[in-house]
Amino acid sequence: MDSVLSPKHIASEEFSLSNLEAAASYPSGLFNVSSYQPKPRSSKSIRNSWVGSVIGIVTAGDDAQGMNSAISAVVKMAYYLGSTVFYIKNGFRGMVEGDDNYVMATWYSTMNIVGKGGTTIKTFKCPEFADRSARLKAAKNLVEHGILKIIAIGGDGTLKGIWALYNDWLSLLRELDDRDMVNRTLLQSSRRLRVVGIVSSIVNDVCGTDMSIGANSATQRILETLDAIMTNASSSQTAFIVEVMGKTSGYLTLASGVACDASMIFLPEWPPQGDWKEELCNKVRDDLLIRQQGLMIIKSEGATDVQGQPITAEEISKVLREKLKIISQITVLGHFQSGGVPTAYDRLLGIRMGSEAVLLMKDGPLDACIVTIKGCEMGFMSLEKCLGFTNATEKFLAEKDFSNVVRRRGKNFQCLLSSYVLLHSMRSSPVSSMAILAGIRRVGIIQVGMDTLGQCIVCKAFVGYCQSRGYAVIGIKDGFEGLLRRQFISLSWDIVKNWTSENDCLGSGKQAAEHYQLDSLDAAVNELNICGLILLGSFSAYESLCTLYEARLQYKNLGIPMCMVPTGILNNVPGSDITVGCDSALNEYVTYCDKMTRVAHASKNYVYVIETMCENAGYLTTLAAVCSEADAAYISLEPFTLNDLLKDADHVKRKIQQSGCRSALILIGTNSSEFYNTDFVRQLFAEEGKGVFSCKKGVMGHVQLGGHISVWDRQNAIIHGFRAGEWLLNYVDNVPVSPEGILYDPGPNAKVVLSVSKRNIKFKTIARLICETDFGTQNPTFNWWMKLRPLLRVMAQHFDVEYELEISDDTSAVSDVEDTNMYDMLNEQHKHSHG
Ligand SMILES: Nc1ncnc2c1ncn2[C@@H]1O[C@H](COP(=O)(O)OP(=O)(O)O)[C@@H](O)[C@H]1O
Numbered sequence: 001m002d003s004v005l006s007p008k009h010i011a012s013e014e015f016s017l018s019n020l021e022a023a024a025s026y027p028s029g030l031f032n033v034s035s036y037q038p039k040p041r042s043s044k045s046i047r048n049s050w051v052g053s054v055i056g057i058v059t060a061g062d063d064a065q066g067m068n069s070a071i072s073a074v075v076k077m078a079y080y081l082g083s084t085v086f087y088i089k090n091g092f093r094g095m096v097e098g099d100d101n102y103v104m105a106t107w108y109s110t111m112n113i114v115g116k117g118g119t120t121i122k123t124f125k126c127p128e129f130a131d132r133s134a135r136l137k138a139a140k141n142l143v144e145h146g147i148l149k150i151i152a153i154g155g156d157g158t159l160k161g162i163w164a165l166y167n168d169w170l171s172l173l174r175e176l177d178d179r180d181m182v183n184r185t186l187l188q189s190s191r192r193l194r195v196v197g198i199v200s201s202i203v204n205d206v207c208g209t210d211m212s213i214g215a216n217s218a219t220q221r222i223l224e225t226l227d228a229i230m231t232n233a234s235s236s237q238t239a240f241i242v243e244v245m246g247k248t249s250g251y252l253t254l255a256s257g258v259a260c261d262a263s264m265i266f267l268p269e270w271p272p273q274g275d276w277k278e279e280l281c282n283k284v285r286d287d288l289l290i291r292q293q294g295l296m297i298i299k300s301e302g303a304t305d306v307q308g309q310p311i312t313a314e315e316i317s318k319v320l321r322e323k324l325k326i327i328s329q330i331t332v333l334g335h336f337q338s339g340g341v342p343t344a345y346d347r348l349l350g351i352r353m354g355s356e357a358v359l360l361m362k363d364g365p366l367d368a369c370i371v372t373i374k375g376c377e378m379g380f381m382s383l384e385k386c387l388g389f390t391n392a393t394e395k396f397l398a399e400k401d402f403s404n405v406v407r408r409r410g411k412n413f414q415c416l417l418s419s420y421v422l423l424h425s426m427r428s429s430p431v432s433s434m435a436i437l438a439g440i441r442r443v444g445i446i447q448v449g450m451d452t453l454g455q456c457i458v459c460k461a462f463v464g465y466c467q468s469r470g471y472a473v474i475g476i477k478d479g480f481e482g483l484l485r486r487q488f489i490s491l492s493w494d495i496v497k498n499w500t501s502e503n504d505c506l507g508s509g510k511q512a513a514e515h516y517q518l519d520s521l522d523a524a525v526n527e528l529n530i531c532g533l534i535l536l537g538s539f540s541a542y543e544s545l546c547t548l549y550e551a552r553l554q555y556k557n558l559g560i561p562m563c564m565v566p567t568g569i570l571n572n573v574p575g576s577d578i579t580v581g582c583d584s585a586l587n588e589y590v591t592y593c594d595k596m597t598r599v600a601h602a603s604k605n606y607v608y609v610i611e612t613m614c615e616n617a618g619y620l621t622t623l624a625a626v627c628s629e630a631d632a633a634y635i636s637l638e639p640f641t642l643n644d645l646l647k648d649a650d651h652v653k654r655k656i657q658q659s660g661c662r663s664a665l666i667l668i669g670t671n672s673s674e675f676y677n678t679d680f681v682r683q684l685f686a687e688e689g690k691g692v693f694s695c696k697k698g699v700m701g702h703v704q705l706g707g708h709i710s711v712w713d714r715q716n717a718i719i720h721g722f723r724a725g726e727w728l729l730n731y732v733d734n735v736p737v738s739p740e741g742i743l744y745d746p747g748p749n750a751k752v753v754l755s756v757s758k759r760n761i762k763f764k765t766i767a768r769l770i771c772e773t774d775f776g777t778q779n780p781t782f783n784w785w786m787k788l789r790p791l792l793r794v795m796a797q798h799f800d801v802e803y804e805l806e807i808s809d810d811t812s813a814v815s816d817v818e819d820t821n822m823y824d825m826l827n828e829q830h831k832h833s834h835g
C-alpha cells in the first residue's frame with residue numbers, strides 16, 4: 001500500500017530551524033522547569049454590551065440529543081449580554097402561527113435541561129414553510145415581536161427554511177407594507193435580519209462542520225446496542241444485520257462500524273464496488289475462518305449498490321442463507337437512536353455552538369451563517385455556502401458520483417472511511433504468524449503509567465497495520481520494568497483481533513524511564529532486537545520519551561525511532577489537543593454528576609462538592625463542570641483565593657434564595673490547592689450556606705478509569721494506532737542501519753509524539769515539544785480548553801468574567817491547513833482494497 005507520509009514528508013515535518021535551536025538548547029534537569037504562568041481572573045466584562053437586542057430561537061427539524069444544551073447556552077449568553085430571547089415554540093409552524101408560540105425565555109427555564117434529550121421548545125413539521133405565504137405570516141409575527149435575529153437549530157431542512165426566510169426578507173417586508181399588515185415605521189426599522197444556524201441532526205449530513213449536535217450521542221446509543229448484540233454474535237454462528245438511520249447519510253453506520261469493527265458495512269456514499277454479494281460472502285468467510293469472531297453487518301437505511309439499487313437487510317440475509325448457509329437476525333434500530341441523554345461531547349458541542357451563535361450574531365461578519373466545529377476548533381461558514389455544498393452532495397449522490405460525495409462529506413468522514421477501508425484490507429491479507437516470527441524487522445509497543453480505556457484498541461490497530469506491511473510486533477509487558485526483565489509477547493492479528501475494550505492488554509509499568517538504569521534499558525532494547533518503538537501513555541510516557549531522547553547520544557540502541565501515542569484520562573500531554581481515553585472518563589464523570597444533581601434536586605437545597613482525580617491537570621474538572629452546569633470548577637492551573645471561594649459560596653446562596661434553583665454542583669480537582677482541599681471547600685460552603693442549603697461531598701476516585709469506552713475514544717484509538725504505525729514503519733524503512741547493525745538516528749526527528757492539533761494528526765518532535773512543556777506541573781504550557789473556563793462562569797451566571805468569542809475574527813477560521821490529503825489517501829486505499 002502506498003503511504004501518504006512519504007520520506008520527504010517525514011523529513012520536512014516539524015524539522016525546521018526552530019526545532020534545531022530547541023534541540024540545541026534542551027535544558028538539563030528540565031523536569032524542574034516551571035514555565036506556566038496562569039492568567040489571574042479578569043474583572044473586565046462584556047456583560048450588558050448588547051442591551052435592547054431581541055433574539056428568537058427555534059428548533060424545527062427532527063429532535064436530537066444536545067439541542068437543549070444549545071438552547072440553554074443561547075439564553076444564558078444572551079442574558080449575559082443583556083439581550084432578550086424569545087422561544088419560538090413548535091418549529092416553523094409556531095413561527096407562522098404566532099400567539100402563544102412566542103414565549104420570552106427566562107433563566108429559570110434553562111435550569112437542568114442540558115442533560116435532557118429532545119428539545120424543550122418542541123419541534124413540529126411545517127411543510128408549508130416552503131410556501132411564501134407561510135413565510136409572510138412568520139415575518140409579520142417576527143417584526144411585531146421585534147425579533148430580527150434568529151438562531152435556528154436543526155438539520156438541513158431547518159437551514160433551508162431559515163435561508164428561505166432570510167432570502168425573502170426585504171420582499172416580505174414590502175408585501176407586508178403594500179398590504180398594510182404592519183406599521184410602516186416598524187417595518188423600516190426591521191430591514192436587517194440576521195440568522196445563525198446551529199446544525200443539529202443525528203445523521204451528520206450537513207456540509208461545513210465535522211460534527212452536528214446529536215451525531216455523537218446517536219452513535220454511542222447504537223454502539224451500546226451493538227455491544228449487547230455482539231455478545232450473542234460471538235457465542236453463536238448467527239449473523240446479525242443491523243439497520244441504522246440516515247436516508248442518504250452513512251455517518252452513523254460508518255462511525256459505529258469502525259468503532260465496533262463490523263464484518264461489513266453498507267453506506268450510501270461508498271457502495272461496494274463490483275458484486276456486493278460476493279464481497280459480503282468473502283468478508284463473512286474471513287471473519288468466521290480467520291478471525292473467528294461474531295458476524296455483525298451494519299447497513300444504512302439508504303444503502304445502495306453502485307448502480308443506485310437499494311440494498312435491503314432482507315437481501316443481505318438471503319445471500320448469507322443461500323450462499324453460506326448462515327442464519328441471520330435483522331434488527332432495525334429506529335428512533336431510539338435519537339433518544340436518551342446526550343453524551344458529554346454533544347453537551348459541550350451544544351453549549352459551545354449556542355454561545356458562539358449569539359456572539360457571531362452580535363459581532364460576526366456575516367448576516368447568515370452556521371457555526372462549525374473542526375476538530376476542537378469552532379468556526380463559521382456562510383449559510384449560502386453550507387447549503388450550496390449540502391445540496392451539491394445530494395446531487396452527486398443522485399448522479400452516483402460517489403468520489404465527490406465523499407469529498408463533500410469532509411475530512412472527518414474521510415478519515416473514518418479510510419480507517420474502515422484499512423481495517424478491512426488488513427483483514428483480508430494477514431501475514432501468517434510463522435512469517436511474523438521469522439520476520440527480520442520487528443517493532444515494539446509498551447505502555448507507561450496508568451492503564452486507560454482504549455489502549456488495547458490502539459494496540460490492535462497498530463499490530464494490524466504493521467502486520468499488513470510484513471513487520472512483526474512485540475508487546476512489552478508491564479512497562480519498563482517488564483522491558484528490563486525481557487517480558488514480552490509476540491503480537492499477531494490472531495492475538496489482538498478481539499481486543500476491543502478490555503483494559504490491561506499489555507500491563508503498564510507505573511514508573512517513567514528516568515527511574516531505571518539507562519544502560520540496562522539500552523541492553524534490553526538491543527536484545528529484543530526491535531528497530532522502532534511505540535509508547536502508550538500520558539505524562540510519564542512523555543517524560544520517558546524525553547529521557548530516551550536525551551540518552552540517545554550515549555546509548556545507541558535508544559536511538560531507534562520512537563512515537564508516543566497519547567492516552568490517558570487527564571489529557572495533559574504537550575502538543576496534543578486530545579488523548580485517547582479522556583472522552584470516556586469525561587462521560588463517566590458527567591454521568592456521576594447527573595446522579596448527584598438528581599439527588600441534590602430531590603433532597604432540595606443540597607450543594608455537592610465533587611472531587612475528581614485530576615492531579616495538576618484541569619481538563620476533566622473543567623469540561624465536566626461545563627457539561628453538568630456546575631457553579632464552579634477549581635483546578636490548580638487557575639489558582640484561587642479564599643475570597644474567590646467566599647464569593648462563589650455567596651453566589652450559590654443567592655441563586656438558591658432568589659431563582660428557585662434547588663441544587664448546585666461545585667467541582668474540585670485533586671491537588672487543586674495546597675490549602676483549600678475538598679474538605680475545606682465543603683466546610684466553607686456548608687458554613688456560608690447555613691439556613692439556605694446543606695453541603696455534601698462526593699468523591700469520584702478510580703471510577704473514572706473504568707466504565708465503558710466511548711465511541712469517540714474507540715474511533716480515535718483506531719485512527720491513532722494506524723497513523724502511529726504508518727509513521728514508525730515509514731521512518732524505519734528510511735533510516736540506514738549503522739555499521740554495528742543498529743538502526744540509529746540521533747536526529748530530533750526520530751522521537752515524536754502523535755499530536756491531534758486542531759483536526760490534523762501531526763508528529764511533533766520531542767525537541768520542539770519540550771519548549772511547550774511545564775515539567776513542574778506536568779502540563780502543556782498552552783491548554784486549548786482553558787478558554788472554556790470563562791464560558792463555564794457565564795453559564796453559571798457569574799458575571800465577574802471576561803468572555804471572548806472562541807472564533808477568531810480572522811476569516812482563516814473558516815479554513816485550515818491540512819497535513820495530509822485524506823481524500824487522495826482514501827482513493828489510494830480504495831484502489832488497493834478493490835484490486
Ligand atoms: N426547502 C425548504 N424551504 C422552506 N422550508 C423548508 C424547506 N425544507 C424544510 N423546510 C422547513 O424545515 C422544517 C424541518 O425540516 P426537516 O427536513 O423536517 O428536518 P431537519 O431540519 O431535521 O432536516 C420543515 O418542517 C419545514 O418547515
Ligand SMILES: O=P(O)(O)OC[C@H]1O[C@](O)(COP(=O)(O)O)[C@@H](O)[C@@H]1O
Nearest residue numbers: 207208209389407408409410411412
Ligand atoms: O471550499 P472547498 O475547498 O470546495 O471545500 C468545500 C467542502 O469543505 C467541507 O466543508 C469539508 O471540509 P473539510 O474537508 O475541511 O472537512 C465540505 O463539507 C465541503 O464540501
